[in-house]
Each structure stands twice: as structure tokens, then as C-alpha cells.
Amino acid sequence: MDKVTMITLMYDFYGQLLTERQQKFIELYYGNDYSLGEIAENFGVSRQAVHDTLKRTENMLKNYEDKLRLVDKFLTQRNKLAEAARLLDECTDSPPRQVVRAREILQEVLEMDRG
Known part of the structure; x- marks a missing residue:
């Protein structure tokens, strides 16, 4: 599974545990699909600050998944x-x-997961 899909799935499960900014x-x-520069401009911060926040947030999501395994259970x-x-x-x-x-x-259950 590609990184974007995995991050998106983890966000679906654990997003409420993050700060509003994250x-x-x-x-x-x-x-x-905003760029780092576009996000930085919208929030009045540097691109580096956006990058650092995204990396920290990705690590948090991965840690939640490592502990709780909700995405893994869902996919299984x-x-x-x-x-x-x-x-x-x-x-x-x-x-x-x-x-x-x-x-x-x-079929109904499988379609619920998509929408």
C-alpha cells in the first residue's frame, strides 16, 4: 500500500487524536494535495515548520497504529x-x-467501506 493511502487510512482512524492544526x-x-508552500502561506509559517509538523504527525499516526492496529484489523x-x-x-x-x-x-458491507 502506498504512503498516501496508508496515512489517509490512519488519519481516518486516529485523526481525532491530533490537534486541530495537525x-x-x-x-x-x-x-x-496542497504543497508545503501553500500550507505555509495559508498559516503564516515557514515551509520547514509545515514539513516538521507533517513528519511529527505522521510519526504519531504510525505510533497509534503500532499500538492499536485498527487499520491492520480493518484491512484484514x-x-x-x-x-x-x-x-x-x-x-x-x-x-x-x-x-x-x-x-x-x-456486497452492502463492502460498499459501505468505500463510501
């Missing part, structure tokens, strides 16, 4: 649900209505 910097840099569960959905899709010879309903439920 949240804003992460949102602007990773979510809105998502992969297992996707595998179960795939296995149900392989049941093609007039599957019973329970299989059809199980397939629908899994």
Missing part, C-alpha cells in the same frame, strides 16, 4: 469479506436464496 495540515497535504477484515464474496460468486448453479442473500449482505 488535522488541517494532514487534510490539506494528503487530502487536498475487508480482505476476508472480499474473499467470502468471491467464494459466494463462484456458487453459480442455482444457489439457494440464503446464498443469494449472503452475497447481497457482503
